[in-house]
Structure formats: structure tokens, C-alpha cells
Amino acid sequence: METNPEIVFPEKQNPLESEIYLASQWELIWRRFKRHKLAIAGLVILIIIYTMAIFCGFFSPYSPYLYNADYINAPPQTLQFFDQDGFHFRPFVYGYEVSRDPETFRMEYQIDHSKKYPVYFLVRGDRYKLLGIWETDLHLFGVKEGHIFLLGADPMGRDLLSRVLYGARISTSIGFIGVFLSFVLGIGFGGISGLYGGAIDNLIQRMIEFIKSIPSIPLWMGLAAALPQDWTVIQVYFAITIILSLKGWTGLAREVRSKFMSLREEDFILSARLIGASKTRIITQHMIPSFLSHIIAQVTLAIPGMILGETSLSFLGLGIRPPAISWGSLLQAAQNVRTVALTPWLLLPGVFVIITVLAFNFLGDGLRDAADPYGK
Amino acid sequence: MLNYIIKRFIYMIPTLLLISLVVFIVIQLPPGDWLTAYVASLRESGDEIDPITVELLRERYGFNQPFFTKYLNWISGVLQGDFGYSFGWRKPVGELIWDRLGLTLVVSVSTLLFTWIVSFAIGLYSATHQYSFGDYLATFLGFIGLATPNFMLALILMYLAYKYFGLSVSGLFSIQYAMAPWSWAKFVDLLKHLWIPIIVIGTAGTASLIRVLRANLLDELGKPYVVTARAKGLSYLRLLFKYPVRIALIPFVSTVGWTFAGLISGSVITGIVLNLPTTGPMLLQALKTQDMYLAGSFLLFLSIITVIGTLVSDLLLAIIDPRIRYE
Numbered sequence: 172m173e174t175n176p177e178i179v180f181p182e183k184q185n186p187l188e189s190e191i192y193l194a195s196q197w198e199l200i201w202r203r204f205k206r207h208k209l210a211i212a213g214l215v216i217l218i219i220i221y222t223m224a225i226f227c228g229f230f231s232p233y234s235p236y237l238y239n240a241d242y243i244n245a246p247p248q249t250l251q252f253f254d255q256d257g258f259h260f261r262p263f264v265y266g267y268e269v270s271r272d273p274e275t276f277r278m279e280y281q282i283d284h285s286k287k288y289p290v291y292f293l294v295r296g297d298r299y300k301l302l303g304i305w306e307t308d309l310h311l312f313g314v315k316e317g318h319i320f321l322l323g324a325d326p327m328g329r330d331l332l333s334r335v336l337y338g339a340r341i342s343t344s345i346g347f348i349g350v351f352l353s354f355v356l357g358i359g360f361g362g363i364s365g366l367y368g369g370a371i372d373n374l375i376q377r378m379i380e381f382i383k384s385i386p387s388i389p390l391w392m393g394l395a396a397a398l399p400q401d402w403t404v405i406q407v408y409f410a411i412t413i414i415l416s417l418k419g420w421t422g423l424a425r426e427v428r429s430k431f432m433s434l435r436e437e438d439f440i441l442s443a444r445l446i447g448a449s450k451t452r453i454i455t456q457h458m459i460p461s462f463l464s465h466i467i468a469q470v471t472l473a474i475p476g477m478i479l480g481e482t483s484l485s486f487l488g489l490g491i492r493p494p495a496i497s498w499g500s501l502l503q504a505a506q507n508v509r510t511v512a513l514t515p516w517l518l519l520p521g522v523f524v525i526i527t528v529l530a531f532n533f534l535g536d537g538l539r540d541a542a543d544p545y546g547k
Numbered sequence: 548m549l550n551y552i553i554k555r556f557i558y559m560i561p562t563l564l565l566i567s568l569v570v571f572i573v574i575q576l577p578p579g580d581w582l583t584a585y586v587a588s589l590r591e592s593g594d595e596i597d598p599i600t601v602e603l604l605r606e607r608y609g610f611n612q613p614f615f616t617k618y619l620n621w622i623s624g625v626l627q628g629d630f631g632y633s634f635g636w637r638k639p640v641g642e643l644i645w646d647r648l649g650l651t652l653v654v655s656v657s658t659l660l661f662t663w664i665v666s667f668a669i670g671l672y673s674a675t676h677q678y679s680f681g682d683y684l685a686t687f688l689g690f691i692g693l694a695t696p697n698f699m700l701a702l703i704l705m706y707l708a709y710k711y712f713g714l715s716v717s718g719l720f721s722i723q724y725a726m727a728p729w730s731w732a733k734f735v736d737l738l739k740h741l742w743i744p745i746i747v748i749g750t751a752g753t754a755s756l757i758r759v760l761r762a763n764l765l766d767e768l769g770k771p772y773v774v775t776a777r778a779k780g781l782s783y784l785r786l787l788f789k790y791p792v793r794i795a796l797i798p799f800v801s802t803v804g805w806t807f808a809g810l811i812s813g814s815v816i817t818g819i820v821l822n823l824p825t826t827g828p829m830l831l832q833a834l835k836t837q838d839m840y841l842a843g844s845f846l847l848f849l850s851i852i853t854v855i856g857t858l859v860s861d862l863l864l865a866i867i868d869p870r871i872r873y874e
Contacts, residue, residue, distance in 0.1 A: 381562060383805065384857055385569070388812040389830065389849050393842065396834035397576035479696050483816055486698055487831060502698075506820075508705040515706065521699040528694035 200464055203541035210537020213530040220527055224339035228299035231333035232313040232321075235496055237297060239318075239328035241269070243278050244514050247323040247331075254287065263289040266317050277513075288317035323516035325504055334496055335520050341497040343527060345412055345481045346474040352416040354470055357423025362454075364424065365431025372428070379421045387418050391480060395489040404495040411490050415480045419473055426469050430462040464542040472535035475528040482524050498524050551865055555858060562854055567625070570846045571618045574839040580610045581634045584837045608634070621840070625847070631840030635833065640844045643829070648848050650719060651818070651825040655810045655852075657741060658749040662806065663799060666753045670760030671792070677765065685757060692754035697813045701747045701820040708743075719744075719823050744821055748813040752806050759798045767791035800864050804857030811849050 194202070204210060223230045248264040266286025270279050294313040300306050313319060322331040364375040394414045398407055434440055443453050484490030485499025493500060501520040505511050511518060582605055589596055605611055609620070624631060630640035673682045719740045720733065727733055767773070768791055776786045818827025826845050833842035 381565060384562070384808065384853050385566065385850050386808045386812040386815070386853050388815050389846055390573070392815070392831065392834055393570075393573040393846055394576070396837075396842075397573065399578050475694065482696050483698060486696075487816065487819060489831075489834075505702060508702070508709050511702055511706045512709055518699070518702060518706075521696065521702075524696060524699070525691070525694045529690055532690060532693060 196460075196464075200541045204537055207537035207540060209533040210541075213533030213537070216526065216530040217534060220339060220523075220530070221343060223336055224343050226301065227333075227336040227340055228301055228307075229309065230311050231330070231336040232296065232310055232319055233330040233333045234297040234299060235329060235334040235337040236494065237329060237333075239324070242267075242318060242320065242324045242328040244326055245278075245318075245320050245324040245328070246280055246514075247516050248320055250290065250321070254284075259289075261289050261291075263287050264314070264317075264319050264321075286317060288314040288319065290314055290319065322519050323514070325501075325517065326514075331501075331516065331519065334501055335498070335523055338496040338498045338501050338520060339523065341408065341491055341495065342478060342481060342499065342524070345408070345415070345497075346477040346531075348409075349412045349416040349419060349477040350470050350474050352413065353419035353423055353473060354466070356416070356420035358427055358466070360420070361424035361427025362431060365428040365435075366454075368432075375424070376428075379424060382418060382421050385418075387480070388483065390418070391415070391484055392487065392489055395484050404492075407490075407492060408495070411481060411484065415477045419477060422473065423466065423469055427462070427466065430465065431458065434458050434461060464538070468535055468538035468542045471531060471538055474535075475531045478524065478528055478531075482521075548865065552862060555861055559854060559858060563851065566850045566854070567622055567847055568618070570843055570850065571621060573846065574843040575614065575617075577837055580605070581837045581839060582608070582610065585634070588836075608632075621843070625844075630844045633833070633838055633841040635836050635838040635841065640841050643841065644826075644844055644848065647824060647826050647829060648845075648852075650823070651811070651814055651827075651849075652852065653737075654719075654741065654744050654748070654814050654818075654823070654825060655807065658745045658752075658810050658814070659803070659807060661745050662749045662752045662756060662810075665749070666756035666760060667796075667799070669753075670757045670764065673757065673761045674764035674768065674795075675787070689754035689757050692750040695750070697747055697751065697817050698820045700750060701743075701817050704743055704747060705821070718821070719825075744814070744817055744823060747817045747821070748810055751813065752809055756799065756802075756806070759802070760795055763795040763798060764791055767794050797864070797867065800860055800867055803860035803863070804853070807856035807860075808853040811853055815849070 245267060250262045250264060252259055252262055254263075264287075265282045265284055266288060267280040268283035268286075270281070271277070272279055290312055291314070292312050294310055294315065295308045296310045296313050298306060298308045320330055320332070322335065325331055325334065360375050360379075364372045391414055394417075395411065398410050402410070440453060440457060443457055448456075481490055481497060482499035482502065485497050486502045488503060491497040491500045498520040502518070505514075505517040505521075582601055586596055586601060609617065612620075621631060628641065630644070632638075633640050633643055636643055669685050673685045676682050719737055721736050721740075770791075773786065773791060776790070777783070781789075814825060815827040815830060817823070818825040819831055822828060826849065830842060830845045832838070833845065
């Protein structure tokens, strides 16, 4: 910050310090958060992943449903910049030489150095609807002849990269919606519990303990198996979200309750009450702003559990069902060790799960540290 | 202390009843019943079954009765040791579940011990060597461990074992012991197979316990009494184990109920991927075919195991921490 050295007010001798005293709570949180390098990295990664998920049609080279019998289980290609003529500014991929194993009839792929497919940016390809509204055929990258499978192809010859990007839509949004439900339930029940105390508090606490004592995956499996087979993708999606948040809200409710209980005793709440502020005013103007940052951190840390839950359920065939695509339903293709040994790239959707969950954990940790800017 | 124990036991009874009710609601939720699923599967393979026969069977199995009659029949049977009939296996449920539940318990308890030992050692090291290379490595591995789904870890380990050692690591027994009665050799064989599921199921729990222990121990180490004790000449190791470690260990015990619930949960999905003879694969199959009494018994017992785990943790906590006993 620039200050004019000639005019120095006595109370402003240390500009940095006075700035800290004047800064609002959110400014202080942001300052603390910025110091947490891993949290910033997590935030950036998440922004990238969510952008790609929202505009998945644009970022993926093909339609995720495009079958191609010629490329069953094709291995991933790598982007190349060098060939026998030296460096090329435009990246390219080598084509495959396909043969069939005479005994097992499996397709076998060899890199064919004579086939070179240069990669172009902003090419026209399969038609899709951007954000579900505008129909277009523009893709970020693609090849004009031949094929490009940067993450390989699945057992039906569909491009795995496109499928992962489309799958990100369901896998990453399910965490958000599930957490939103948990958030509403958690604030509601936790708030009631903390505000009224007594018998209601006791009842809600017992309920939370009860829900926590049921092992989650068997419960989710039981509930998910109960979803009717003829439900549409949208219905299944929301049902899975609700199932996942059934347990998620309990932790939040406890957090909210303990915050309410400790805040009730604070001086500033007492003085607000003495001045004659109404209960609603105290809650909305004084209590919620003072613990909202904690809750946001908690919510961020709750999202990974939801993402992992959806992945596990879909992997078992109880969650998102084909033709809908999620990371878990993609991993279903890698059910046994033989498949994994022959086509290890089918595990790649799992890498995206790990990266997303890691990023959320880093972000949540950073937010939790920054949530209380008046602390040490 | 006795009062506390009695109180906790009495409190368990309504919890267990409530659990049985919830479990029954869950297994009743799917539209139709086992017969609808059975008829559908017959039709898929081209067979037909007489609708009158179906109605007769439905009558005999009591699928038509109202919800509470069915529940009361089931729960009174369970209390007398009769868990109903598995339609898919054509056997009483009681004959099917004990082996699998027993092995689930073996896997979960050994995973719990593994989790405790490993996280205690690593957490202690991390806290006493804060910001060292080992600390960063442990934190990094812990984050990865928390972020990797159980089944994925199982698949990766299976793949690595297959690729580099040519081993097939699924199951809990070698073929020659799978059906054999219990013997010393079978037990040794079990131990040889047990380590993979233990690592797979235990990683997430270990990672979170390491973080908890590290944070708590660091808090304790910064307190004035540690400085006082050092200033008075108490040796570092003796001090460490006598006071801060004991306090930092409380979360190990107090969260054992939830850790255990997580382990049971993880053992189900890992069991399915590794094809272990535990509850996982049979529960999944039963849920998919609406074999309701089999699925219900598994869900019920998995929850009961968890409730008992929580009870044990509460009792242990009362032993360690006298404040709880007298409250």
C-alpha cells in the first residue's frame, strides 16, 4: 500500500497494522487463505475440473456415445512433437496397426510410425449441445483424419477421455447438491438442537448417534438397491444424492450445535439481547455470520465423502446406471484383475476421482485454518 | 462404574430395536418382492412360470401380509435364532451367514489393530519430527490414502501383485483350504492372504488417525507443563510417553466406534472386489435379487457389530478418562 510519507498521522504510523484493524472478517479470511499454498492449488485444480465438466462437449474430442468397432480397447496415444524429421510445432499422434491374435481373437494394437495424424485446435466434429442449449460442433482439439484417443478407448471403442469429461458432470455435481442438502438439514437440526436445548436437543442428538452407528456402505447399498429399475436418469441421480446426504448432515449438525451453544454465552450476544434485539435478528445478524466460515470449511470437507460414495455405489452397479456416465460407472468396466491387467487405462477415471478429492481436501484444510482469522 | 455400564447396556436395547426396524424398512423398499425378481429372471432366460403358482408361492412365503405383521414375524423369529429363509440359496439364512460374519469380524478387527499400530507409530514420529522429510512424506501419503476409494486401491494392489509377482491375491484362502475344516495350516494360509484386505481397508482410517494424533500431540507438546517437566530434568522420552502421548491417545479410543463402522463399511466393498468369503459379495447379490431375509440379516448384524463396537469404545473411554464415569 502506498502512503504519503510527508503526512504521517500518529495513529497511522504502521499502515499495515491499521489496515488489519480496519479489514472486514472476510478480508482477513482471504488473506489467511492466500498464505496456504496447497489450498490455492486445490482451488485452481477445482476451477479447471469444474470448467471442463460444465463445457464437457467442447473439451472432449468425440461424443461419449460414439461406438467404433475398429478401436475396441485401443491403448492411449501420446501427443508427439518429434519424428524422424525433427521437431514439429503442431503436435501429432501416431496411428495404430491393428491385428487379431489368432488364438484369443483379441485386437492387438501396435504403434504405426507411418501413420501420422496432426492435432488441430478448434475443429468441427460430432454435434453436441453446449450447456444443453446451443447446438454446435466445435471442439477444442481433434484430428481431421484418423483417430485420437489420448486416454485410450473402452471395450466398445468409445473415447475414454470424452467419457471421463462427460462423467465429470455427474460425479462432481453430485457432491455439490448432496452437500447442499446436508447443509440445509445440518443447519436446521443443529440450530434447533443448539437453540432450544433440553429434551429436543437430547432427541436430536440420539437420532444423530443412531444414524452414525449404521455402517454407511451397507446402508447406501440397501437403499440404492431399492431404486426402481424403470426410473429415469434424473430420478436416479437425485435419489442417489439424497441417499448420500442422509448421513452427511449429521457431522454438520453437531458442528452447528456446538457453535450455537458456545456463542450463546458470548458477551456480544448478551449485549445484543440486552439492547432488545429480536431472536431472529440475533441469529441472522450476529450468530450465523460468526460461524458461517467454519461451516463453509466443514461443507468443503464433506464433499469428498459424497464423491467417493457415488463412485463406490456406481462401481457396484447400484448407483448411476448406463447410459448415464459417471466416474464410478466408468470404473465398472475395470471390475476384475484380468481386465485391469490387459487394459490398465480403464482405471484412469479413478485418477480423476483421486485428484478431485485431494483438491477438495486441500481447499477444505486451507479454509478451516483461515476460518477463524481472529485466532492465533 | 457399574452404574455406567448398566446404563449403557439398557440404552443399547432401543437402539437395536430401532435398527431392526430401519433394516426391515430398507429391505422392504424395493417395489415387488423376491418372486417378481425371480419371475423376471426366468422370463429373461426364456422360461415361463404359471401365474397361479406364483400367487400360491407368494401366499406361502407370506409376501402378501401387511408390513407390521411381516416385521413382527421376522423380529420374533430373529430373537429366537430363526433368521428366515434365503430364497436364492434355498437354505435357512442361519446356515449361510455365520461363517461370513465371522470372517468379516476377523478382517475388521485385525484391520483395526493394524490401523492403530501403524497410525500410532507414524503419528508419533510425525509430531516429534515436525516439518522433517518423514513428516511431509507421511502427510502426503495420508492425503493420498484418504482420497483413494477402497475398491480402486484393491484393484491396483491386485494388478501390481499379478504383474510383478504373478500372484492371484483374491480370496482369503488357497483353493485346497477353502472347504477344509479349521486347522493350523488353514490358519497360516489365512494369515498369508489377510494382509491385502487389511491394507486396503485400513488405509483411509490410518490416514485420518495419523492426522488426529499428530495434531493432538503437537498441541500437547506446546503446553507449559512439558517445558516445566523438561526444565526439572525429566528425560524427553519418559516425559513424552508419560503425559502428552496418553492424552493424545484419547481420540484413538473415543472414535473407535466410528472407525469401526468405517472399517465394516470398507470391508463390504473390498470383499466384493477381492472376492473374499466375507459378507460383501453375498450381501450385494442378496440386495440385487431381493433375497430380503438374507440381506436383512446381514444388514442387521453389520449394524449390531457397529453398535457393540461403539459400546466397547464408550466403556474403554470411561476407564481411561475418569471424568466421563462420574458425569
